[in-house]
Amino acid sequence: MKVLVVGSGGREHCLAWKLRESKLVDKLYIAPGNGGTSLIGENVDINPQDIEGLVKFAENNKIDLTVVGPEAPLVGGIVDRFESKGLKIFGPKKDLALLEGSKVYAKKIMRKFGIPTADFEIFSQPDLAKDYVRSKQPPLVVKADGLAAGKGVIVCKSREEAYSAIDLIMTEKKFGSAGENIVIEDFLSGEEASMLVFTDGETILPLVSSQDHKQVFDEDRGPNTGGMGAYAPAPVVNEVVFRKVTEEIFKPLIRGLKKEGKIYKGMLYAGLMIRGNQPYVLEFNVRFGDPETQAILPKLRSDLLEVMFKTIGEDLAEVTLVWDRRFCLCVVLASGGYPGKYEKGKVIQGLEKVEGLRDIFLFHAGTKRRNGEFVTAGGRVLNVVGLAEGLIEAQVKVYEAIENIYFEGRHYRKDIGNKALKYL
Incomplete structure (x- = not known):
């Protein structure tokens, strides 16, 4: 089989490496890839957001499966476009990619389906947002609605910091159209962790837990980054927490969406805050995490390509994941x-x-x-x-x-x- 991995980061190198282990893979392409991916496959000079260019490449090279790493192409509708051409691709469609592409949409969905998360309000006008801040006790979290390269979430320890965050996002338009609407939510204390699951819209197949380290310096100091490291499993996700994440977060979400006629197929990631064995959702992502993937996939002994095909074919109930216990x-x-x-x-x-x-x-x-x-x-x-x-x-x-x-x-x-x- 011919497989195309879309993206250029450490996550994509790890995905390509794991897919390369499959006996089913004959040829592996990475678009655009990096120095490391060139050692295990063929790099293709196509931007991940050039959806038409990727479609054309997949058609011309008879690609059997495309695996999307970053969120932007998913939010941009790459899955819908590929499927319209009869091409197999791993990931959710555009309307479901909004779970990551719009924090407003994600928070509304959590409220609708009773998923535990921080209390919040949504604003489209800075003056009304500031009025709300005056009624709240800090710390607060101000979030730009759209994709902002991981920088659109600002933790505010005082009302003044919250006012500045509102101005930065809505008035100065630091993140462009991504900041036309904002979410202001209560700050949750506790310990963060990540849970990822495969789902075909019915079956939910969890991966091992993990914990990311966002801040650039030791002891969680300094500005946020894309992630400075991770490990798996994360002991904070004990058996009780693991069960609650499945029963109180993933199942209500996937089943609630299905009742609305929306079938989520692909990878779903929940960024969690855990407090007293109770998990709360900080955010949903609609793809493999980075760097969590690099700490999870080396533990996976199952054939990743087979799992992805079972997900796309809505046959995930047939799969049992096998893990290295280390x-x-x-x-x-x-x-x-x-x-x-x-x-x-x-x-x-x-x-x-x-x-x-x-x-x-x-x-x-x-x-x-x-x-x-x-x-x-x-x-x-x-x-x-x-x-x-x-x-x-x-x-x-x-x-x-x-x-x-x-x-x-x-x-x-x-x-x-x-x-x-x-x-x-």
Whole structure:
């Protein structure tokens, strides 16, 4: 079979790597891919948001399955377009991708189906939003409605910060049309975790839990990023929490949508806040998480391609996922200055020293090949991933591997996984 993976990050390298393991895959393409994906498949120079270009490529090359990594093409309707041409593609249709594409839509759906989440109100006028803030006790969270590259969520510790966030999003239009409407919600304290599930619109098949690390510096300091590391499973998601996430969040959502005639097929991600064994939804994403995927898929022993075909064919009830029982830890190596301004083109040294290490995996993100070398080409550059019997052993293994890798300005968090130690 011929498979096309859409995207260029660490998530897409990991997806391509896992799909490449399938005996069913004869040819693997990645559009546009990165330096690492060029080692396991053929990179294709098509922008992920060039839906017509991707359709044309899939038709001309007789692609059997397309797997979409990032959210923007899904929100843009890539699944609808592919299916209209009779092409198989993994992911939800445009109207359901709104669960990530519109925070207003997602919060309304949660309220409609009784899914636990922070109390909230929706505003289209800044003056009314500020009036609401005056009636509330901070901290509060102000969210731009649309996609804002992960930067449209602002935690406000005072009313003044909330006023500034409202002005930034709605008056200064920092995120353009994504900020025409906003959500203001109560701040939830607790511990964050992520749960991802395959679903064909009826059956819900959970993956192992994971925990992302958003802030750029140790101890969750500094600005938010796309994610500086993750590990799986996350002990905060114990058996009680795991069951509640399935029964109180995913089932009401998928079944509620089905009653409205909307069949969600693909990957569904819930960003959670857990407080006293009660999970609350912070956000829904309609695709694999990044970097959670890099900490989850190395644990998966089942054939990912087969699971995806069963999802598309609405035969997911036939699938039982098989997992490696070990811990998996992922640490992101980022460019100096990220998530702010950073330089590109820095030569990456030492990769060959890591590639032969047992149970260590390298997933490239912001890299490209130049004159036989790998150089930096983005904010998040590499994902160093390790499997081990215990979490501490996984930490030691990954951080020892990182010592072999160097590029100018290299930055990474040194505390990935520490939050789990209190449960062990």
